[in-house]
Amino acid sequence: xxxxxxxxxxxxxxxxxxxxxxxxxxxxxxxxxxxxxxxxxxxxxxxxxxxxxxxxxxxxxxxxxxxxxxxxxxxxxxxxxxxxxxxxxxxxxxxxxxxxxxxxxxxxxxxxxxxxxxxxxxxxxxxxxxxxxxxxxxxxxxxxxxxxxxxxxxxxxxxxxxxxxxxxxxxxxxxxxxxxxxxxxxxxxxxxxxxxxxxxxxxxxxxxxxxxxxxxxxxxxxxxxxxxxxxxxxxxxxxxxxxxxxxxxxxxxxxxxxxxxxxxxxxxxxxxxxxxxxxxxxxxxxxxxxxxxxxxxxxxxxxxxxxxxxxxxxxxxxxxxxxxxxxxxxxxxxxxxxxxxxxxxx
Amino acid sequence: xxxxxxxxxxxxxxxxxxxxxxxxxxxxxxxxxxxxxxxxxxxxxxxxxxxxxxxxxxxxxxxxxxxxxxxxxxxxxxxxxxxxxxxxxxxxxxxxxxxxxxxxxxxxxxxxxxxxxxxxxxxxxxxxxxxxxxxxxxxxxxxxxxxxxxxxxxxxxxxxxxxxxxxxxxxxxxxxxxxxxxxxxxxxxxxxxxxxxxxxxxxxxxxxxxxxxxxxxxxxxxxxxxxxxxxxxxxxxxxxxxxxxxxxxxxxxxxxxxxxxxxxxxxxxxxxxxxxxxxxxxxxxxxxxxxxxxxxxxxxxxxxxxxxxxxxxxxxxxxxxxxxxxxxxxxxxxxxxxxxxxxxxxxxxxxxxxxxxxxxxxxxxxxxxxxxxxxxxxxxxxxxxxxxxxxxxxx
Numbered sequence: 148x149x150x151x152x153x154x155x156x157x158x159x160x161x162x163x164x165x166x167x168x169x170x171x172x173x174x175x176x177x178x179x180x181x182x183x184x185x186x187x188x189x190x191x192x193x194x195x196x197x198x199x200x201x202x203x204x205x206x207x208x209x210x211x212x213x214x215x216x217x218x219x220x221x222x223x224x225x226x227x228x229x230x231x232x233x234x235x236x237x238x239x240x241x242x243x244x245x246x247x248x249x250x251x252x253x254x255x256x257x258x259x260x261x262x263x264x265x266x267x268x269x270x271x272x273x274x275x276x277x278x279x280x281x282x283x284x285x286x287x288x289x290x291x292x293x294x295x296x297x298x299x300x301x302x303x304x305x306x307x308x309x310x311x312x313x314x315x316x317x318x319x320x321x322x323x324x325x326x327x328x329x330x331x332x333x334x335x336x337x338x339x340x341x342x343x344x345x346x347x348x349x350x351x352x353x354x355x356x357x358x359x360x361x362x363x364x365x366x367x368x369x370x371x372x373x374x375x376x377x378x379x380x381x382x383x384x385x386x387x388x389x390x391x392x393x394x395x396x397x398x399x400x401x402x403x404x405x406x407x408x409x410x411x412x413x414x415x416x417x418x419x420x421x422x423x424x425x426x427x428x429x430x431x432x433x434x435x436x437x438x439x440x441x442x443x444x445x446x447x448x449x450x451x452x453x454x455x456x457x458x459x460x461x462x463x464x465x466x467x468x469x470x471x472x473x474x475x476x477x478x479x480x481x482x483x484x485x486x487x488x489x490x491x492x493x
Numbered sequence: 494x495x496x497x498x499x500x501x502x503x504x505x506x507x508x509x510x511x512x513x514x515x516x517x518x519x520x521x522x523x524x525x526x527x528x529x530x531x532x533x534x535x536x537x538x539x540x541x542x543x544x545x546x547x548x549x550x551x552x553x554x555x556x557x558x559x560x561x562x563x564x565x566x567x568x569x570x571x572x573x574x575x576x577x578x579x580x581x582x583x584x585x586x587x588x589x590x591x592x593x594x595x596x597x598x599x600x601x602x603x604x605x606x607x608x609x610x611x612x613x614x615x616x617x618x619x620x621x622x623x624x625x626x627x628x629x630x631x632x633x634x635x636x637x638x639x640x641x642x643x644x645x646x647x648x649x650x651x652x653x654x655x656x657x658x659x660x661x662x663x664x665x666x667x668x669x670x671x672x673x674x675x676x677x678x679x680x681x682x683x684x685x686x687x688x689x690x691x692x693x694x695x696x697x698x699x700x701x702x703x704x705x706x707x708x709x710x711x712x713x714x715x716x717x718x719x720x721x722x723x724x725x726x727x728x729x730x731x732x733x734x735x736x737x738x739x740x741x742x743x744x745x746x747x748x749x750x751x752x753x754x755x756x757x758x759x760x761x762x763x764x765x766x767x768x769x770x771x772x773x774x775x776x777x778x779x780x781x782x783x784x785x786x787x788x789x790x791x792x793x794x795x796x797x798x799x800x801x802x803x804x805x806x807x808x809x810x811x812x813x814x815x816x817x818x819x820x821x822x823x824x825x826x827x828x829x830x831x832x833x834x835x836x837x838x839x840x841x842x843x844x845x846x847x848x849x850x851x852x853x854x855x856x857x858x859x860x861x862x863x864x865x866x867x868x869x870x871x872x873x874x875x876x877x878x879x880x881x882x883x884x885x886x887x888x
Contacts, residue, residue, distance in 0.1 A: 221745070230628075234614045236686070237610060241611045245536065250690065258629065262651075263879065266877075277651055279629045284630075294671075322624055373637055373646055
């Protein structure tokens with residue numbers, strides 16, 4: 148599909164300035180908040196006006212924007228982007244009884260605010276789009292990018308997946324039963340037998356093209372599925388694996404998140420793979436959010452390029468010094484499933 | 494690469510709840526914009542809008558939707574979706590095939606329920622049934638599930654160009670052989686949220702909007718939904734075919750969050766790119782369905798960019814003078830109107846235009862007329878500088 152050349156990540160772990168993922172940051176009040184950098188290269192005035200999605204998204208993209216001479220378009224996936232500003236704006240609407248309002252929060256409330264501000268920050272007039280398909284928003288952005296690279300073989304694109312924990316969204320999803328009621332910051336994330344998980348957020352930015360030379364990793368295939376039926380998910384994965392029968396998958400990055408309702412799907416994925424394939428988990432690092440698979444893809448790039456797999460990630464099997472073919476399986480709210488195969492470039 | 498053909502259309506707007514009613518109203522030059530009856534907002538008494546004069550409950554019962562978590566945006570989408578399906582004559586097997594994609598677009602999504610969201614988000618009482626229905630994707634996740642679809646599904650939000658990008662995404666999936674059919678479109682409903690937002694930006698017109706007129710005072714909001722069934726050429730043999738999705742281009746203006754650059758760099762590049770992608774010359778375009786919102790900024794910049802592309806631009810109109818600006822639905826609605834232009838070889842009058850703006854120096858078509866039309870360009874430009882131009886062609 149495409150080659151990843153540069154990566155940048157702002158997450159609840161130490162992932163931005165350098166990668167120190169052995170030391171684990173743990174959730175506070177069942178939330179994993181992003182560790183934000185100082186944003187020294189962003190103008191203070193615009194920083195103040197930005198919502199968090201835009202701030203961490205642009206913050207993560209800045210090093211890539213500065214490093215390359217240019218790219219041909221910006222493709223963003225976000226599930227909750229704009230939500231915080233939307234609810235702030237509607238709070239103003241209700242509380243001032245539709246009085247005279249300033250448009251700031253309304254302008255920031257559109258999901259495309261981040262992609263738009265990235266185009267300003269990089270003066271990029273190319274393709275610009277925002278995919279908002281909830282738990283598959285990043286995958287849809289990645290598939291879009293793969294299509295662009297088939298249409299324009301020599302181009303290079305900025306691909307990102309960004310979400311924030313907005314206090315409002317957190318409240319809504321709490322009411323809807325997606326976060327744990329008991330405090331699990333002390334551990335036991337995966338062994339709790341209760342429903343719900345912990346909230347997370349993060350921004351991953353990738354520079355991708357068709358050029359194998361010097362690439363960090365190759366995204367070989369991405370497949371998505373909507374179903375609540377575990378058997379259908381299993382069949383889909385089986386077909387996916389048959390397409391890659393000659394690829395020796397050596398690690399499953401599982402999106403398991405401690406929600407007992409989703410365990411069956413993740414167990415399916417483990418059981419379909421050969422017994423000696425190691426299984427590692429990542430949601431205790433980034434929390435649950437719609438584009439968390441972008442964080443998994445960033446992790447896969449790091450593991451493929453030789454960053455040792457931290458012991459806290461390993462669920463099954465032995466850790467190796469490097470990995471060549473990583474399968475990422477993620478399930479969002481028991482409906483949206485994604486499968487991404489990431490390989491080392493020869 | 495396969496040609497991408499349009500084999501079914503469905504639409505609901507202030508001009509009526511079907512393709513036939515919309516077509517008849519366009520021919521007669523009917524304006525569906527008035528003070529809203531159903532919108533709960535104090536601005537409903539001040540700003541006219543393209544409201545669909547059918548309650549959500551009535552539409553739900555027509556569609557046999559009993560689920561109480563379904564919002565107006567979703568109901569409008571389902572209405573247009575069913576008409577498009579019937580029109581294309583898709584079988585259940587074709588609809589549920591893994592090779593049939595659903596690509597939708599919306600900007601307000603379930604946030605049309607402004608008051609309910611406020612109560613839920615601020616813990617002001619009982620949880621509403623809408624907790625999972627506020628985001629944009631809820632609209633299309635509902636359709637995907639309701640019609641038991643199994644193909645790729647996606648939701649796009651690039652503000653006012655959203656559904657133009659949904660059409661483009663679907664067409665590219667087909668061209669690249671990733672699916673054989675794509676049902677593409679968009680929906681948005683009037684809401685307290687958007688009317689307050691646009692009012693805060695001071696771009697709502699207290700009068701019926703007058704695209705390209707020297708006395709234009711801004712836009713009117715509208716609501717609606719439209720879907721198109723796209724099929725690859727080989728799949729559409731022996732079928733009724735309306736038109737071809739010939740060209741498309743998405744660009745960024747990279748200038749400002751809510752207004753276009755003076756020279757219309759983004760619009761210019763989108764129109765040029767669509768011509769290149771369709772392998773057409775500017776002189777091939779017979780008609781432009783302009784973005785034409787009737788804001789001071791858009792109409793002036795859009796026409797300036799049109800001059801840069803075409804020299805003397807071809808016939809152009811703004812159907813926002815009939816139905817208002819339907820935001821995330823507008824690209825798909827205007828695609829359906831472009832189909833009408835092509836299959837009937839006719840131009841519908843752009844309404845409420847009387848005086849040429851000196852800064853524009855151009856007049857849209859203001860009367861109904863027959864015209865040989867091979868290629869229609871449809872422009873959609875959104876906040877954040879998201880510009881998309883599409884070209885629909887006689888098949």
